[in-house]
Each structure stands twice: as C-alpha cells, then as structure tokens.
Amino acid sequence: MQILGIESSCDETAAAVVEDGVRVRSSVVASQLDTHGRYGGVVPELASREHLRAIVPVVREALERADTTLGALSAIAVTEGPGLVGSLLVGITYAKALAFAGRRPLIGVNHIEGHIHAVVLEAKQSGEPVEFPALALVVSGGHTHLFAVPADYRYRLLGRTRDDAAGEAYDKVAKLLGYGYPGGPIVDRLAPLGNPRAIRFTLAKMKGNPTDFSFSGLKTAVLRWTEERDIAAEVAARRDLLRITPSPSLEQWLAVTPQTTLDLLASFQQTVIDELMRRIERCAEEIDARNVIVSGGVACNAGLRAAARRSAVGAPILFPTPGLSTDNAAMIAAAAYRKFEAGDFADHQLAARANLSLA
Ligand code: KG4
Numbered sequence: 001m002q003i004l005g006i007e008s009s010c011d012e013t014a015a016a017v018v019e020d021g022v023r024v025r026s027s028v029v030a031s032q033l034d035t036h037g038r039y040g041g042v043v044p045e046l047a048s049r050e051h052l053r054a055i056v057p058v059v060r061e062a063l064e065r066a067d068t069t070l071g072a073l074s075a076i077a078v079t080e081g082p083g084l085v086g087s088l089l090v091g092i093t094y095a096k097a098l099a100f101a102g103r104r105p106l107i108g109v110n111h112i113e114g115h116i117h118a119v120v121l122e123a124k125q126s127g128e129p130v131e132f133p134a135l136a137l138v139v140s141g142g143h144t145h146l147f148a149v150p151a152d153y154r155y156r157l158l159g160r161t162r163d164d165a166a167g168e169a170y171d172k173v174a175k176l177l178g179y180g181y182p183g184g185p186i187v188d189r190l191a192p193l194g195n196p197r198a199i200r201f202t203l204a205k206m207k208g209n210p211t212d213f214s215f216s217g218l219k220t221a222v223l224r225w226t227e228e229r230d231i232a233a234e235v236a237a238r239r240d241l242l243r244i245t246p247s248p249s250l251e252q253w254l255a256v257t258p259q260t261t262l263d264l265l266a267s268f269q270q271t272v273i274d275e276l277m278r279r280i281e282r283c284a285e286e287i288d289a290r291n292v293i294v295s296g297g298v299a300c301n302a303g304l305r306a307a308a309r310r311s312a313v314g315a316p317i318l319f320p321t322p323g324l325s326t327d328n329a330a331m332i333a334a335a336a337y338r339k340f341e342a343g344d345f346a347d348h349q350l351a352a353r354a355n356l357s358l359a
C-alpha cells in the first residue's frame, strides 16, 4: 500500500512515497533557500513560481527513487493548509491532476498534523509506537502550537503563540543581527559559544491561557539591546560576508561575531528553550502524557534537544530526525495513511486553506 505525499505550503517543494504508513521509499525536498535567502524571508510570489518550476521534477524523482509508478499508488495525499495560498495551490492542483489522470483517490492533509506524524512514523519504524495520550509541540517558522493527542487523534489545542512563532523569532533576530535567512540553524551553532545567563530577558506574563506563547516581546527586547549599543559595524561586516559567501563556515561567522553578540544569541536561545520547556512540563503533567512529541523546524535545535534530555518530564520526549523535522512530504504521506484507512477522501473541490486549523 503506497501513498504519494506532496507538500508545497511554504518554501519547500517536496514529494515522498510511504509504504504501509511506515516505510519511507523515497523523500525528495527541493529547497528555495537560494531564492529567498537574499530577501531575508520567504517572498510569497517567488515561492509560487519556484513551486511551479519544481513540482513536476520533484514528484517524478520521488516516484523513480521509490521504484514505483502512478498506477501502483493507493492514493495521492497533498497538504491543503495552513500555508501560503499560492504555494498550496501548486501542490493541490498537481495532486488533483495526478489523481484524475491516474484514477487514484485524493487525500487532503493538514500541514501541522503532518509535522506530528513525522514522529509517529519514526516511532513506528523503531518498533516502539507513540503511546497515548501524547502531548505534541509543533514549533516552526509558522507555528508554535501545543496539542493533546488521544489515541483517536481528535486533537485538542492546549496553547498557541499569540504573535510570532518561535522559528519566526529566530529568523527576525538573525536578520536584525545580519545573519541572513533562515536564522535558526546559525543561531543554534553560535549559541553554545556564548553565556546563556549573560542577559536576562523577562517575558510578559500570559493573561488568560497560561500555556499560550508570545515571542514578539523577546524579539523587541533583542532589538532594544542592540539599539543601546553600537553594533552597526559588526552587522555590516556580517552582511558583507553573506554577500561574498552564501553559506559561511563557523570560523567565518566567528571572525565577525564578538563575544558580547555570542552572549546575546545564547541568552536569546536560552529564553526560547525555557519558554518551550516550561509549557511542555506543565501540559505533559496536566494531560498525564505518556509521550511528548516535538516537531517542526525548531525541533532541529540542538539546545532544545539537550534541554529535553535533561528535563524532569516523566514521559519520553520524541524528536524526528532532522530531515523529517523541517518541511517534507514523507510526513504528509504518513499522516494520510490513517485517513486512507478511514476512507476519508477529498474530491476535485479540495481547496487551499491558508488558515486551516487542527483543533
Ligand atoms: O518546519 P519548517 O521547515 O517550516 C515551517 O513550517 O515553518 O521550519 C522552518 C523554521 C525556520 O524559522 C527556521 O529558522 C527554524 O525552523 N529552524 C531552527 C533550526 N533549524 C530550522 N530553529 C532553531 N534551531 C534550528 N536548528
């Protein structure tokens, strides 16, 4: 039983074939980093254009690498939202065309559910499936959501960001400091070289739901910190470095990053990790979680993974391997497996839903 998954919600065009909801036969991801990097963030119009360019070869490669054909597929799954509407449309339109031409059933998948299924998939592969109820934290450039996940996958939203997503905070801080886009990976590499206790960022108390998140105050606090110091020269040096070397080495970055800035990055990252871990600890206890799932681009963060290993949460905390943490289509095909079994199919009216929610 093979499902082809297609993902195009943001700036990655991806296709994958997953067998029986557990074996990844192929997973192809075409990143648009080269296109958006110079603008310091994703440009929606450019993203749609790049998806149009990539979708046909990416799907073809996924089928080839899986050594399969359209006719051998049991279904075609595609991300229906949330995401950029023009980007989603490219994947959805192509998935519909394939489903129609190959007379295969079509399945619409929520991108956030996909991130959760990246972990469900790998847990199944390891022979130790996820245990329920689980707590899921989806933490990426677009989302910071906490869900209770019971065995029937009727998700319950426990908390979400009221402003910026955690990954967005990484990206904005990195852009402000001249590190380019995306910010997460480079901040993650530099943060261990700074003192995480050098600057104490105090975050606003959450009125209402205490398990909601807010990251825009932290971003503003970093901005204030930079405004109180003269860092224009070092920021310019980093922007110059990026112009000559699109992906600088750690040594090259260190040559244009003084210790005070390393301390700033370490303190920023520590604050984000503390915020995430505090909510995880609280909610895991509240719902008596037997497993905790952390997924999405920020789940790649080495500091967060280390904090999870040290944490006092009673339940095991599961992260996907880095390739399945960021956007990919294997997670979409994996999430579609349950829908296939339940006969939950879409038709030709499947539409792009930019703000689709999971619970
Ligand atoms: O899941 P993803 O690929 O796309 C979205 O659905 O948003 O996540 C991308 C986000 C970006 O904001 C990026 O800066 C962040 O994940 N990210 C990281 C790391 N790697 C990627 N954030 C922190 N540490 C990392 N190692």
Ligand code: ZN
Pocket (backbone or CB within 6 Å): 111, 115, 140, 296, 297, 326, 327
């Ligand atoms: Zn994502």
